[in-house]
Each structure stands twice: as C-alpha cells, then as structure tokens.
Amino acid sequence: MKLLLQRIREARVRVRGEEISKAGPGLCLFLGVGKGDTRENARYLAEKAARLRVFEDEAGKFDRSLLEVQGEVLVVAEFTLYGDCTKGRRPSFSEAAGPEEAQELYQQFVRRLEELGLKVGTGRFQAKMEVSIINDGPVTFVLENP
Numbered sequence: 001m002k003l004l005l006q007r008i009r010e011a012r013v014r015v016r017g018e019e020i021s022k023a024g025p026g027l028c029l030f031l032g033v034g035k036g037d038t039r040e041n042a043r044y045l046a047e048k049a050a051r052l053r054v055f056e057d058e059a060g061k062f063d064r065s066l067l068e069v070q071g072e073v074l075v076v077a078e079f080t081l082y083g084d085c086t087k088g089r090r091p092s093f094s095e096a097a098g099p100e101e102a103q104e105l106y107q108q109f110v111r112r113l114e115e116l117g118l119k120v121g122t123g124r125f126q127a128k129m130e131v132s133i134i135n136d137g138p139v140t141f142v143l144e145n146p
Contacts, residue, residue, distance in 0.1 A: 001041045001105070002081040004030040007054055007139035011074040013123045014130040021121035026071025027054075028133050031109055032081025033102035034095050041145045042105045046112035049073075054139055066118065073113055076123035076131055077106050099126060 010024030029049055055064040055071070066073065079102065083091035096102070103125050113120045123129050 001034060001037045001045050001109075001145050002032040003045050003049060003143040004032075004078065004081060005049055005052070005054070005141045005143060006030075006133060007136045008074070009134040009136045011131065011133045013074065013076065013121070014132075015124050015127045020124060021074060023072035023074035023119070023121040024134070025136065026069075026073050027066055028074045028076070028131075030076050030078035030081065031106060032078050033097040033105045034082050035097050035101075037097060037101075037105055037145070039105065039108050042108040043112050044145060045143060046109045047116070048143055050113060050116050050118060052141070052143075054141065067116060072119045072121070074121045074123075075106075075110050075113070076129065077102065077125050 006028045008024050008026060008028045011028040012022040013020050050067050051065045053062050053065050055069045057063040079093060079096045082093055082096035084095065085091050106125060110120055110122055
C-alpha cells in the first residue's frame with residue numbers, strides 16, 4: 001500500500017459536478033492498493049497516518065498528530081500511485097490491486113480511521129473525481145508499508 005498524505009486547511013470531492021464529501025482542517029489521504037496488500041497493511045497505514053506528528057505545537061515543531069488536533073480526514077482511492085513510468089511513455093499499472101481487492105482494503109483503511117474516532121470523508125471508489133485541496137504548509141509525505 002502507498003499513501004500520499006497532505007496536511008490541509010480543507011479539501012472537497014466532486015463527482016459529476018456534485019460535492020460528495022469534504023474535510024478540514026486535517027489531512028487529505030490518497031490511498032493506493034497494490035497486489036498482495038493485506039488488512040494488516042491497511043490497519044498499519046491508517047494508524048500511522050492518524051498518529052504521525054505533522055501538526056505544529058506552540059514552538060512551531062511537528063509535535064502533534066491528527067488525533068491530537070482532532071482534525072478531519074478525506075480519503076481518496078488513488079490507483080495511479082502504483083503507476084510505473086520507467087518504460088515507454090504510458091504508465092503501467094500492473095502492480096495495482098484489482099478493483100474488488102482494492103475496494104475491500106480501502107474500506108478497511110477508512111473503517112480503521114473511524115474506529116480511532118476521526119471524522120472521515122471519502123471519495124467515490126472507481127469514479128472520476130474532482131479533488132480540490134487547500135494545502136496547509138504545504139506539508140506532504142509519502143508512506144508505504146514497511
């Protein structure tokens with residue numbers, strides 16, 4: 001699994017012109033699911049994102065987590081995180097999980113964030129989405145399973 005984490009002031013998702021979800025301040029998480037990923041991978045990355053200290057304390061240091069600041073989360077499925085651009089001019093997505101497997105693990109990831117007490121908004125799986133983000137920082141990290 002791969003996770004692109006962005007600290008946000010706000011984020012919104014639209015599908016066919018209709019806003020379906022929003023969040024902020026907090027994090028926007030783009031989640032890519034790869035072949036062979038497991039529920040344990042989903043749980044690990046959800047907990048890592050929730051507990052990663054990427055919010056400033058009074059001294060301006062990254063010392064607070066999403067849980068500590070009671071931030072909101074927007075989770076968007078992003079299979080293109082598994083795009084391999086090393087050969088030719090067209091990305092290959094051969095390492096991305098299939099839609100059924102990916103959707104199940106995406107839902108596991110979202111459920112774990114909710115179990116941790118976070119307010120979670122989501123995109124629509126396999127839909128063409130417009131994602132609007134107002135970054136805070138900007139602060140962006142890429143996380144993967146160990």
